[in-house]
Amino acid sequence: MPEQWKEVVSLFSNKWNFHRAVDALEGKHFAIRCPLNIGSHYYNCKGFHSILHLALVDVDYKFLYADVGTNGCSSDAGIFYATPLREDLELGLPEPEPLPGDDPPVPFFVIGNDAFALRTWMMKPFSDCTMTRQDRIFNY
Template identity: 70%
Template sequence: MSWPTQQRWKGVASLFSNKWNFCHSVSALDGKHIASRCLPSAGSHYYNYKGFHSIMLFTLVDADYKFQYVDAGTNGCSSDAGIFSATALREALEINPLGLPEPEPLPDDDTPVPIFVIGDGTFALWLLTMKSFPDCNMTRQQCIFNYRLSRARHVVENAFGILASR
């Protein structure tokens, strides 16, 4: 798959902002367990925490449910965060050959903020990944942030649903 141009990244960030009310995001990350038979001599390598054998489909999805990055075939006992840390995507985000736009201020602010990808709570908070606040003693603003992030992150869940229905 080819990476979008800087202009396309800005367009995706605009879509996340307009459709999902979540600024500066260009993608949502997640992994999906694909059920499989136990391979001979695989042992528990492909046995996941959900109680069945699987391989992982790890993806990056834009605001229109389009897959931007796919990594398939990792054993089912791996975590989403573990898979992400071992992908070429993580390295590409770090050194930015993806052509992500330069940091820009959020609306009604003047502090530049980097463009980022969003993930669920299993991912580490990092300069280019965003996740929700922990669920304890949150302020009203943090609750609103978590709600909006969760809503924006559903694009990846919905993309898996669309893929599974085919």
């Protein structure tokens, strides 16, 4: 595994106690006034008009990738899956390795929010509707 990946994974492990994480992905809606004669093109699932910004950040919240200004009716996942970033992450992460002192290999992954599909390379929080105490601790 290249040294740069080892360094990033080590930073996530040490700072956030989250092993095998390489980056974090998040979308944010920014409220806007509805443009004239545009209909629901900018109306989002949260109930207001917005533009959407999608960002991939490192352990210190530094931007590594940004998609800025998509209409609010789009979803985080919809934007992400249409970018070349998705394929780069899906195909470009290192091969799974065991955690220190363990045997089974554990995949490297990006941390995403609940909007993203769970994948071997995308970790997301547990759904709010059926969380146990352990799930809430994990999400925290």
